[in-house]
Amino acid sequence: MGSSSPVWTDVDLGRDGITHGYLRVPFSTNDSGYGWIPVPISVIKNGAGPSVLLMAGNHGDEYEGQVLLMKLLRSLSADKVQGRLIILPGVNAPAVAAGHRVSPIDGGNMNRLFPGDADGTPTQVIAHYIDRVLLPEVQYCFDFHSGGYSSEYIPAAHLVPPNDPALRARAIGFLRAFAMPVSIVIEGLSGGGKRLLGSCARLGVGHMSTELGGAGMFSVDALRAAERGLPRLLRHVGVLKADAAAEPAPKTQFYRRQPVRDFLYATAAGLFEAYVRLGDVVAPGDPAGAIHFTETPWRAPEIVAFKSGGTVLNRRAPARTKIGDCLFVLGTASGDRDEDLLQPPVREL
Structure with missing residues (x-):
C-alpha cells in the first residue's frame, strides 16, 4: 500500500480566510488520458483553534448531508470561525454525480475501503488521501449519512463509542450537542476498521455520523433538525464562536442498535x-x-x-x-x- 498520495490540490489548508477548490484525483480514461476527478473542497480558517473535517457524499445516494454542508459553507464567514473547518460536501464525487451508493467507475464503496490505497482505484485513492493527509490535520471528523436508496432511517445521529471512558464520554457529548430527535449508539461494530470511523479511532480523531432519512428521497424534517444541530455541535467542539442567542440543545432519545x-x-x-x-x-x-x-x-x-x-x-x-x-x-x-x-x-x- 502506497504512503504518498497522488492527489494534489491548489487549496492551501493553512491559509486564513475562505478558500474553495478541488482535490484532483488522477484518472486516465479513453477520452481523457491525463484527466483527473474533481472532488470539491472548501476551507474556512480564522486564527488558532480546533480543526474539524466535515464530510458528506461518502455514499452518493445520501442527499441530506450533501445539502447540509453546501448550505453551511455558503452561510459562514471566516469571522464566525475560530480554528479551521475543512468541508467535503461530495467526497465520493463519481458516486455523488451518479446518485449511487458506490462509485460507478470502480464499484468502490468508500466507507468500506479505509484506510485506502495510494496505488489503488480512484475510490481507494480518495480514502487514502482522507486517511493520510486530512485526518492527521484535524481533531474532529463528522460524516453525514442517510439510508440511501435501499433503506430509510428514522432521522438520527449515531456513533460507535470508544472503550476508553473519557473518549466515550466525549463521543456521547457529540450526540447530546447535535441533538437529533434520536441518537443511536452502536457497540463494537464488526468490520469498523475498514470504515472512516476506524481511521478516526486509529488516529485519535473524535468522530460522529448521522442517518438523515433515505429511501432515495430528501427528508425535509431530517435536514431541518440537522441544520439546527450542526452549529450547536461546532460550537460544542469550539470551532464556531459562541452565540448568546443560540437555543439550547433539546433532549434526544438514545437507542442501542441491535447487532x-x-x-x-x-x-x-x-x-x-x-x-x-x-x-x-x-x-x-x-x-x-x-x-x-x-x-x-x-x-x-x-x-x-x-x-x-x-x-x-x-x-x-x-x-x-x-x-x-x-x-x-x-x-x-x-x-x-x-x-x-x-x-x-x-x-x-
Whole structure:
C-alpha cells in the first residue's frame, strides 16, 4: 500500500480566510488520458483553534448531508470561525454525480475501503488521501449519512463509542450537542476498521455520523433538525464562536442498535408488504410483513416475523426484495444518564 498520495490540490489548508477548490484525483480514461476527478473542497480558517473535517457524499445516494454542508459553507464567514473547518460536501464525487451508493467507475464503496490505497482505484485513492493527509490535520471528523436508496432511517445521529471512558464520554457529548430527535449508539461494530470511523479511532480523531432519512428521497424534517444541530455541535467542539442567542440543545432519545446478525432479513424473493413503520415498537414473534410471489400469485405469501423486540429504526425502501436483503433494523431505548450510556460494550455486534 502506497504512503504518498497522488492527489494534489491548489487549496492551501493553512491559509486564513475562505478558500474553495478541488482535490484532483488522477484518472486516465479513453477520452481523457491525463484527466483527473474533481472532488470539491472548501476551507474556512480564522486564527488558532480546533480543526474539524466535515464530510458528506461518502455514499452518493445520501442527499441530506450533501445539502447540509453546501448550505453551511455558503452561510459562514471566516469571522464566525475560530480554528479551521475543512468541508467535503461530495467526497465520493463519481458516486455523488451518479446518485449511487458506490462509485460507478470502480464499484468502490468508500466507507468500506479505509484506510485506502495510494496505488489503488480512484475510490481507494480518495480514502487514502482522507486517511493520510486530512485526518492527521484535524481533531474532529463528522460524516453525514442517510439510508440511501435501499433503506430509510428514522432521522438520527449515531456513533460507535470508544472503550476508553473519557473518549466515550466525549463521543456521547457529540450526540447530546447535535441533538437529533434520536441518537443511536452502536457497540463494537464488526468490520469498523475498514470504515472512516476506524481511521478516526486509529488516529485519535473524535468522530460522529448521522442517518438523515433515505429511501432515495430528501427528508425535509431530517435536514431541518440537522441544520439546527450542526452549529450547536461546532460550537460544542469550539470551532464556531459562541452565540448568546443560540437555543439550547433539546433532549434526544438514545437507542442501542441491535447487532448486524440480528437484523431482520428477507427469506425469499418477491414483493415485500411491510406491516410496521419507522418508530413502531415490536415484540419477538410479531409479524413484520409478507413476501408475495409475483410469478406464482396463487401461492400464499411468506410471513416474516421479528426474532427480537425493540423500536424500528430502519426499514427497507424498495418493495422488490430477495434473500439476504435487510428488511428492518431495531434498537432498544436507553436512558440518557451517563451511567446508562458510558458502559463499555459487552460483546461485538
